[in-house]
Amino acid sequence: MTTAEAAAPAAVVAKTEAEAPHVAPAASLIGTKYIKMPANDHALAEEADRAPVFCVPERMRAEPGRVPHVTSLAQYRAMWQKSIDQPGEFFGEHARELLSWNKPFTIAKHGGFEHGDHSWFVDGELNACYNCVDRHAHADPNRVAIIWEGDNPADGHVEVTYAELLRDVCRLAGALKAAGCKKGDSVGIYLPMVPAAAIAMLACARLGLVHSVIFAGFSADALRDRLMDGKCKVLITADEGRRAGKTIPIKRIADEALYEARSVETVIVYKRTGGQVRMIADRDIYWEDALKPHRPYCPPVPVAAEDPLFMLYTSGSTGKPKGLVHSTAGYLLGATLTTKYTFDVHPGDKFACLGDLGWITGHSYIVYGPLTLGVTTLMFEGVPTWPTPDRYWSLVEKFKFTQFYTAPTAIRALRRFGSEPVEKYDLSSLRVLGSVGEPIDPQSWEWYFNVVGKGQAAIVDTYWQTESGSHMITGLPGATPQKPGSASLPFFGFEPIILDPHSGTVLQGNDVTGVLAIRSPWPSMARTIHGDHERMMSTYLLPYPGYYFTGDGATRDKDGYIWVRGRVDDVLNVSGHRLSTSEIEAALVADEMCAEAAVVGGQDELTGQHIVAFVSLKPTNVPEKDIPTLLTHSVRRAIGPIATPKKVIIVPDLPKTRSGKIMRRILRKIVAGEVDSIGDVSTLADPNIVQVLVDLFQSYKK
Structure with a gap:
């Protein structure tokens, strides 16, 4: 057991670095190549270093018959190192253990990033x-x-046996x-x-x-x-x-x-x-x-x-959808391996992923991962707040789910209703709570942990992409102390590196911020873009030759934990200062008046860009005319004057897809005055909100 694991009970939160239980530094946690060095972006690094640390919940260690698959950082470290040093052997062993083969493979790993010919288990056959x-x-x-629950509770549920x-x-x-x-x-x-x-x-x-x-x-x-x-x-x-x-x-x-x-x-x-x-x-x-x-x-x-096995379309920067093609064996292994280890799945578990099969989350963590492991998986037709805001929690009590996986947007929406809808139900079956889709703000993380999990369910904040097929960076429930807001540590086979965005130089050591890339191929990585391999290369493998470009910015903190800062194009440059929109959003949401926030940049002749914040509110007695000023002060206190929003626009709701993702692209178009080129809004839960936002923004300008 590490010092961190022994130093504090699960629910104790260390609020400062001095109070924090020791987390092994990256030199021992991941590899000696990551050594301590000065930060290159002090604001982001200091914010990460101030983060509280939550130790592994005691329940993860004490529940009879449920010993976690990975029980310590030392065990994780050894497994991770082998997956990097000997990827063919590591993934070959797991492929033989977890999958059934019609024809066993003899070649585990082939090719690489240079030509985009990364391949796995090439001479094997399976179904x-x-x-x-x-x-x-x-x-x-x-x-x-499969347990299917209909949109209306009156529809009841259906259970489908194997x-x-x-x-x-x-x-x-x-x-x-x-x-x-x-x-x-x-x-x-x-x-x-x-x-x-x-x-x-x-x-x-x-x-x-x-x-x-x-x-x-x-x-x-x-x-x-x-x-x-x-x-x-x-x-x-x-x-x-x-x-x-x-x-x-x-x-x-x-x-x-x-x-x-x-x-x-x-x-x-x-x-x-x-x-x-x-x-x-x-x-x-x-x-x-x-x-x-x-x-x-x-x-x-x-x-x-x-x-x-499948192609799945994701939006591209050109506007033309990218049909990402996933292989059979590599993808199936990635989905299965992450389901097993990220969520600590055991025989007899009931897995509740609240995603949609139209996205990669549903592919990997409703269908292929849980079913390959032979556990019960949920298909939920409805939404978290209809007809009442206790819908999720009633499902957990009704079916005794052991894992629960949803998006930060849903968590924030449910948090608006307080703890009462949660506390009506027995959620003691839950062992692991997952977050997916975007970085989760620390306040929502702590609500999820304390109110939903009662401090006894581990939280895994999973970072990954449609392109990756499975989790890239995530904690492991029985091994990883957690920092709210951080995706934490790389999953097996992933060696994340931080690059200088301009030179492409690898930023060595910790307390560094830059572009997040991956050093080597992994099994579940998409193989190509349907009918356009050149686009696959130019989008992911050529921007920083020799590495996979995630498109995201990230900080590696003093302990080697990864903090994903959002898309590179979601980083604002205000008077020469790089500011993360997700960081500003987290500061806004931390204010008790703010329910949700989305931050975008507007063009500014003086500063290059200025900050525009769209916010929805919780019920409050504060006069609405005073709220923008108060929220601006909250951001100044949390980050500093340079992060002060120029505009804070109060809105009834944000433009969100049916899966809960905030479409910041639409807000950028509104702020830029490019309303005519907003494009297709049919994926929004409420397409009518777009015109409401346009009108509010125009009124604000007047």
């Missing part, structure tokens, strides 16, 4: 669906694979074969959060088809572009969807997209609501009619380890 479904259906057919999942997957695989799909073909999936979406993904994997899940909140144009780019042969969709009590016309949107997406020959329509929709003869078929003729068993097709 992802078999790993997720068959082997568990054979071993324990009545074990629950045996039932296998039968439905096989029938759909039969339907896809009947539609003419062959190994390597692409299938579009445009479905709400229903079990059919996971079944569709797994049926594609069973046949060696490449699935392309398209978020069900996307517009017809966005759907069309993705179907056309992926050359999808079949589209699996639904009549309608439900979200926060509203009905979403999914089939109607799909029909509009298909006017131009002519590669689609067959449309399979799942009945979610039973609403009446237009069905096109010789193209459209209802789900039950498509599955009915086919046997409940269809043999899985072995595929090469490097064969694509």
Whole structure:
């Protein structure tokens, strides 16, 4: 046990460096190459160094029969070092342990960043669906694979066993074969959060088809572009969807997209609501009619380890979506390994990831990671605050989830309602609480830890990307003392480096701030951008040759902990001072009046840029006219005068996607006066908020 682990009970928070329990410095924690040196950005480094330290909760050590997979920093350090020094051996051992192979591999690692030919387990063969479904259906057919909870609590829930999942997957695989799909073909999936979406993904994997899940909140144009780019042969969709009590016309949107997406020959329509929709003869078929003729068993097709499992689109800086292609074996290992170790998953656990299958979080931590490990996973159709703000907590008590994974935006939204909705429920089953999507502000972190976890559930603040496929930087529940706001330490196989953004020089030592990059390939890294490998190279591998460019800025503090500072283009330059928008947002949210904040830069003839803050409020008796000044003072106190917002605009809400991500791009367009080029807003939970924000900003200028 380290000094840090022995020095303080789990719930004790050390508020200053002098009070803090010792955390092993990076020289012993990660590797001798990271030695102590002066900070190159004092404001950011000092903020990181002042952070409180939360030790591993005592429950993680004391619960009978639940010894963590990694129990100390020393064990983590040894495993991490091996994953860096001997990656082929390290990941080869885990690939043999966690995955079932039709043909064992003999070559674990091949290629690198120089040519973008990074590959893993190249001569092996396996089937992802078999790993997720068959082997568990054979071993324990009545074990629950998926718990589905509908949008409306009155809809109740559905439990799908591994045996039932296998039968439905096989029938759909039969339907896809009947539609003419062959190994390597692409299938579009445009479905709400229903079990059919996971079944569709797994049926594609069973046949060696490449699935392309398209978020069900996307517009017809966005759907069309993705179907056309992926050359999808079949589209699996639904009549309608439900979200926060509203009905979403999914089939109607799909029909509009298909006017131009002519590669689609067959449309399979799942009945979610039973609403009446237009069905096109010789193209459209209802789900039950498509599955009915086919046997409940269809043999899985072995595929090469490097064969694509799926493509998933993410926004690019050019505006053209990037279809990131993930391999079968490398991706599956990354999703499984991180599910096991990041969330300390054990047999019998019930895993609640509140993401959406339209994003990488849902792929890795609703479907592939939990199911490969054979545990129970949640699919939740609804939102955290509808119809009441206790929806999440009622689910935890009802199903006794052991892991809970959601976004900082959801945590902040729930925090606005205080502790009462949480305290009505028994959440004692929770062992690990995860955060995903963006850096979590320290105040929300502490609320999550103390109110939701009662100081006895470990928090993992996970940093990763669609491109990475799985966690890159995260704590481990049984081993890592946590600093609220820091993603903490690299996961196995990831060697993060901090680069000078201008020279590309590696910044040695600790207390350094710069561009975050990764030194070497890892198994779950995306292999290419569909149809455009040159773009893959120019976006990720050529900006800093020899390294993977994350696009994010970061600080490595005195203890070697990584603090992600947001996208490089989210760093403001005010009078020659580099300021992190996430840092300013954290200072605003720390004020008791502020519920949420989003900070962007405006052009300024004198200072280069100035700071514009959009904030939503908690209930308060303070006159609204006084609030901008008070919030400005809060930022000055927290960061300094240089970070003073020039404009603080009070808004009813921020532009957020249905998954809860704040679309700062829209706010930048509003501030720049480029309202006409805001683009597609159909992914927003409330598209009407855009005009409200435009009007408020225009009123402020007057």
